[in-house]
Amino acid sequence: MAELLLKVEQVSVSYGAVQALDSVSLEVKEGEIVALLGANGAGKSTLLKSVMRMVPLKQGVISFRGENLSHSRTSGIVKKGMALVPEGRGILGTMSVKENLEMGAFHRTDWESDLKHVLELFPILSERLHQHAGTLSGGEQQMLAIGRAILSAPRLLLLDEPSLGLAPKIIQNIFKLIQKINSDGISILLIEQNAHMAIKVAHRAYVLETGHIVASGLAHEISSDEELKKAYLGG
Amino acid sequence: MAEFIQHVINGISLGSVYALIAIGYSMVYGILQLINFAHGEVVMLSSVFGFYVAPYFLAHMDPSIGLFLVVLTVAMVGCGIVGFLIERLAYRPLRKAPRINCLITAIGVSLFIQYFTQLDFVFGAIPQSYPELMSREVYFTIAGAEVSNLQVLVLGLSFVLMVALQWIVYRTKLGKAMRAVSENTEVSALLGIPVDRVISFTFILGSVLAAAAGTLVSTMYPKVDALMGTLLGLKAFVAAVLGGIGSIPGAVLGGLVMGMAEEFTVGYLSSSFRDAIAFAILIVVLLVRPSGLLGKSRIEKV
Ligand SMILES: Nc1ncnc2c1ncn2[C@@H]1O[C@H](COP(=O)(O)OP(=O)(O)OP(=O)(O)O)[C@@H](O)[C@H]1O
Ligand SMILES: [Mg+2]
Numbered sequence: 001m002a003e004l005l006l007k008v009e010q011v012s013v014s015y016g017a018v019q020a021l022d023s024v025s026l027e028v029k030e031g032e033i034v035a036l037l038g039a040n041g042a043g044k045s046t047l048l049k050s051v052m053r054m055v056p057l058k059q060g061v062i063s064f065r066g067e068n069l070s071h072s073r074t075s076g077i078v079k080k081g082m083a084l085v086p087e088g089r090g091i092l093g094t095m096s097v098k099e100n101l102e103m104g105a106f107h108r109t110d111w112e113s114d115l116k117h118v119l120e121l122f123p124i125l126s127e128r129l130h131q132h133a134g135t136l137s138g139g140e141q142q143m144l145a146i147g148r149a150i151l152s153a154p155r156l157l158l159l160d161e162p163s164l165g166l167a168p169k170i171i172q173n174i175f176k177l178i179q180k181i182n183s184d185g186i187s188i189l190l191i192e193q194n195a196h197m198a199i200k201v202a203h204r205a206y207v208l209e210t211g212h213i214v215a216s217g218l219a220h221e222i223s224s225d226e227e228l229k230k231a232y233l234g235g
Numbered sequence: 236m237a238e239f240i241q242h243v244i245n246g247i248s249l250g251s252v253y254a255l256i257a258i259g260y261s262m263v264y265g266i267l268q269l270i271n272f273a274h275g276e277v278v279m280l281s282s283v284f285g286f287y288v289a290p291y292f293l294a295h296m297d298p299s300i301g302l303f304l305v306v307l308t309v310a311m312v313g314c315g316i317v318g319f320l321i322e323r324l325a326y327r328p329l330r331k332a333p334r335i336n337c338l339i340t341a342i343g344v345s346l347f348i349q350y351f352t353q354l355d356f357v358f359g360a361i362p363q364s365y366p367e368l369m370s371r372e373v374y375f376t377i378a379g380a381e382v383s384n385l386q387v388l389v390l391g392l393s394f395v396l397m398v399a400l401q402w403i404v405y406r407t408k409l410g411k412a413m414r415a416v417s418e419n420t421e422v423s424a425l426l427g428i429p430v431d432r433v434i435s436f437t438f439i440l441g442s443v444l445a446a447a448a449g450t451l452v453s454t455m456y457p458k459v460d461a462l463m464g465t466l467l468g469l470k471a472f473v474a475a476v477l478g479g480i481g482s483i484p485g486a487v488l489g490g491l492v493m494g495m496a497e498e499f500t501v502g503y504l505s506s507s508f509r510d511a512i513a514f515a516i517l518i519v520v521l522l523v524r525p526s527g528l529l530g531k532s533r534i535e536k537v
Pocket of ligand 1: 015018019020038039040041042043044045046047087193
């Protein structure tokens with residue numbers, strides 16, 4: 001049995017009067033790629049933020065490898081082995097590519113060999129190491145954001161719409177890399193509006209609709225469900 | 236000509252002191268978007284620390300650069316601790332509060348330190364003279380202008396500290412983390428950067444520089460006064476705004492311009508305008524270029 005990494009139990013979050021998540025439960029096991037699908041405003045980003053404790057929970061429990069995270073801080077959760085690549089990538093534009101990567105490895109001392117590994121995974125970054133990260137193209141920034149997150153040595157990587165705003169060819173490339181990262185032993189929880197692509201690489205998927213999980217199952221089950229297909233996969 | 240050069244030299248050394256203080260305002264603003272009004276009080280406390288410890292060392296040492304450095308070190312350690320405590324006790328509990336609350340607290344902390352220092356059993360309300368750490372002598376003359384050993388000390392020490400700061404901010408992991416946090420706090424936390432620790436470090440760093448400024452000011456103008464931090468702090472704050480608040484090179488430039496402007500006002504206009512010039516500069520900057528000389532113009536989030 002693969003180890004249970006992330007367990008979200010009946011989590012509710014609200015922003016003032018807006019209830020963004022309503023009793024959401026979800027799991028990610030070691031080795032999996034899990035897709036979290038849903039329309040605009042469904043609460044996908046909020047779920048990842050609540051996992052990283054960037055928003056307060058109104059109710060529910062989130063645990064990572066059996067440990068309740070309710071008293072952890074964001075930076076402490078990173079140390080425990082979870083990393084989030086946020087919506088919009090969160091590049092530190094005034095710092096160099098190298099410095100961005102170094103900050104990703106902030107809590108580590110032995111990251112030089114991992115840096116080599118990341119640069120092999122994203123060769124374009126080694127050409128840009130000393131450039132300001134703000135000067136990179138969108139696709140390069142996404143690679144930097146992912147590479148930087150990998151340098152924190154996560155067991156579970158949370159990706160919030162990595163394909164957003166990128167050209168189709170680059171999206172293809174990003175998804176290939178996601179599979180590669182997964183085969184290197186990092187589990188992945190992936191948010192996508194681009195549900196077609198996501199479901200192709202994912203093992204399992206959850207569908208979120210206005211704060212509720214409305215469907216979950218193996219990826220191919222979700223993609224063959226006619227109703228879901230109409231609603232989320234564009235017919 | 237000699238008079239002009241003399242003013243330039245005096246202006247640069249006064250400006251270096253403003254720069255050292257302005258850096259602290261700028262770094263804290265960069266990281267918390269908070270104007271730490273208590274920063275001037277840290278400068279004042281540096282002189283108070285020097286006032287109390289110098290006699291102990293004077294019992295064993297003659298006034299000299301060595302004595303100055305010893306007293307400076309004590310003041311730096313003391314102010315570093317004060318800076319750490321100000322953030323930890325006053326600002327950290329307000330981390331998620333509206334910014335206006337923090338601003339009011341900053342003013343409160345500033346007044347608290349001023350009045351606490353004025354208590355009789357602390358320092359008292361009466362200005363005292365600062366012990367002579369180094370005797371002033373003319374170090375050299377250029378084109379008829381005299382440069383004193385104290386001015387050389389001010390310039391040398393400021394230069395060394397600014398280079399050290401640059402090294403910390405660009406070469407060390409904690410310094411890089413300071414830049415990361417000031418660019419984007421949320422992302423920094425997501426990278427595993429312990430944001431609170433970085434903020435503490437920033438306050439300590441700023442306060443250590445303020446300690447150097449206070450010790451230099453009191454060495455040049457040997458007086459200690461519980462209220463001396465107000466005006467020094469305000470002028471340095473104007474210098475930080477002038478340079479572009481949030482920018483370290485801006486703070487240095489702003490400090491130098493400020494020192495120069497003050498010195499020239501005193502020299503060629505009237506010494507009664509000494510303090511007014513700072514506020515004239517502030518008004519002009521806010522009207523003409525609110526983002527300052529080296530500041531990036533950005534839309535205020537408030
Ligand atoms: N900071 C906030 N303040 C108030 N409401 C918010 C905030 N963030 C999100 N919301 C609201 O919460 C709901 C869920 O938002 P969330 O960003 O989690 O959705 P999402 O599924 O990630 O959407 P998208 O696909 O657009 O990224 C939306 O109704 C949104 O308007
Ligand atoms: Mg989102």
